[in-house]
Amino acid sequence: MAELVVFAICAASAVASGIAVFVVDSMARATFALLASFVFTAVPILLLGLSYLGVLVVLMMVMEMMIMVIFMVMYMMNPAGLMPMTMVHNKAGALAISVGTFVALAAGVLLVPWPTSTAAPPADPTLALGEAIMGEKMLVMMLVGMVLFATMVASIVLATHRGRYARYGDDLRRKHPDDPIRGGVGR
Amino acid sequence: MILELFLLLAAALFAVGLFGALSQQSIVMIMMGLELMINAIIVAAAAFWFYTSADRPDGQVLVLVAITAMAVEMAMGFAVTTAIFRSRDVDVVDSAGDLKDAP
Known part of the structure; x- marks a missing residue:
């Protein structure tokens, strides 16, 4: 019973704060x-006994949102919400589509x-997960590692101001890189 | 508690995220909508694991993949935002309408 109350409060708060994301000005x-x-x-994830994954979500999200605040302040014209504004189209x-999606999903859930x-959950779900990703599900873990590595490379490439094509020309044939300031000694 | 409650929570989060992703103009706000949608997947996958196959780790692995997808989405989203802002001073999707497919 106590679990149900906690779940209800957290679920309602999660949806309410999710709606607040698109309502507040700042x-x-x-x-x-x-x-x-x-x-x-x-x-709710913690209530299911998934202590590792629940804590992982909390820790990752706290870090991610701290980074996101910085990007918000960098790129948004009104980071502090000092004047009301709407940036929607x-x-x-959008409201009709999302309400329709919720109704369809909820009907599916209930029908x-x-x-x-x-089957009873294992005594230690984290141990079961660790054994799975280091055992029969290792391919998943290897793919996740490759994807994360590719993401690191791709995001640095995208965020870099001047790449090798800017320095050496479109066909990379320029002998000396076209830099604003030449490198090396004797400038 | 029953599976349906968790799935209803996931459906509500997914719908809210979908509204954000469809209606917001700012690129970062669209990413927030996408993250809410992936969060709904995490909740649904965890509930499916617990209520349908708690003795197998497959559902947990799916949750792990969804968390990774969230991290990748965030990193690539900010990289794309930085790239398009740097080259064209664009921070809302409506200003980048020329990137869409020709009809």
Whole structure:
């Protein structure tokens, strides 16, 4: 019973703070509302006994939102919300589509006869997960590692101001790089 | 507690995220909508693991993949935002309408 109450409070708060993300004026407030939504959704995951994954979501999201606040302040014209503004397009259409999606999903949730299982969860789900990703699910872990590495390379390439094509020309045939300041000694 | 409650929470989060991703103009706000949608996937996958196959680790691995997808989405989203802001001073998607497919 206590679990159900905690779940209800956290679920309602998660959805409410998720809605607040797109309602508040300030970008910084929107980011912290999103952080609150993530923390509230981590609680139901913890209630399921997934202590490692729940804590992972909380820690990752706290870090991610701190970075996101910085980007918000960098790129948004109104980071502090000192004057009201709306930056939306086709609000009515988006609202209709999302309400329709929720109704369809909720109908599916309530109408589909979901399979039930009597299998008890393992005593330590984290141990089971660790054994899985180091055992029979190792391919998943290797792919995740490759994707994360590719992401690091690609995001640095995208965020770099001057790449090798800017320095050596489109066909990379320029003998000396076209730099604003020449490198090396004797400048 | 039952599976349906968790799936309803996931459906609500997904719908809110979808509204944000469709309606917001700012690129960073669209990313927030996408993150809410992936968060819904995490909740649904964790609930499916617990209620349908708690003795197998597959559901947990799916949660792990969804968390990774979230991190990748965030990193690449900010890299793309930085690239397009640096080259064209664009911070809303409506200013980058020429990137869409020709009809």
